[in-house]
Amino acid sequence: MTESAAHRESLPLDSTAQLLTRITTQLGTQLRHVSLNGTRRPMTPPPHPHPHPLTHPPRPPSPPALVAVAHGSRDPMALRTVTTLLERVRELRPGLDVRLGHIELNEPLLPDTLADIGPGAAVLVPLLLSRGYHVKQDLPQAAATAPHLRIRIATPLGPHPLLVEALYARLTEAGWRTSDATDRGSGVVLAAAGSRDPQSAADTRRTAAMLSERLGGVPVVPAYASAASPTVPEALRALAARGRHRTAVASYFTAPGRFAAQSAAAAPWIASAPLGTHPALARLLLLRYDQALATRSPAPRRQLASA
Helix, strand or coil, X not given: XXXXXXXXXXXXXXXXXXXXXHHHHHHHHHHCCECCCCCECCCCCCCCCXXXXXXXXXXXXXXXEXXXXXXXXXXXXXXXXXXXXXXXXXXXXXXXXXXXXXXXXXXXXXXXXXHCCCCEEEEEEECCCCCCHHHHHHHHHHHCCCCCEEEEECCCCCCCHHHXXXXXXXXXXXXXXXXXXXXXXXXXXXXXXXXXXXXXXXXXXXXXXXXXXXXXXXXXXXXXXXXXXXXXXXXXXXHHHCCCCEEEEEEXXXXXXXXXXXXXXXXXXXXXXXXXXXXXXXXXXXXXXXXXXXXXXXXXXXXXXXX
């Protein structure tokens, strides 16, 4: 065979080798996309260097701030007591913006507290035990100074069974015993701050009735440190006239102060401490906050939630 003939016969062999190489390469590429069970794997798109912003769910809006409204007192223990109480509230509801504002005598005053809250919503929860001028007048007036906020005003803390449990616990701490309920000489004066508003007196009378039931029927007479009658001494004398000489004074105050001290000083037997930092008060603060938010009507800028 000549050299040229041999060259011509080798060409098909070289072409066939090249063809087999191309087929093998393509087949390997295709097989990479086939699973062992014969199904085809989905094509994996290349990673996007920057995730689309819509892939991140929006953050839920922050709940309205809880602004606890205290009356204020010249007694330094009052501010320390309320501050500790609010720490308990924060422990019960982590993440909730809990603030303090005073009607008078202490800083921060309520309008200043509201001014420090950014645009949004807030619920004013009065650290007051009954309806009266402060709830009906002072709080709405303070709310009017904060047009940047949508404000709801919760009902006062009392009357409520949680307060009765706190009163009972404070009396027990002071020395009240279960056996005192069967003593015909026992009685209790429920000493409150007092108000000229008849609804305030009605709220205090209701609390006195609930406390009497909790004590097993012991008579509980409401009395007031100011603005209403009977006074604490007058209530004590009225119970003594009924043969109730073993009489305790239950301090119906949220924090220490002049009225609480005067009422306790009049007690012929034992006097309980103010409600203060009792756990029931922290729970009740959050309950009033939640109740205010749960009202069905739209939240106007100033709204007093129903009891």
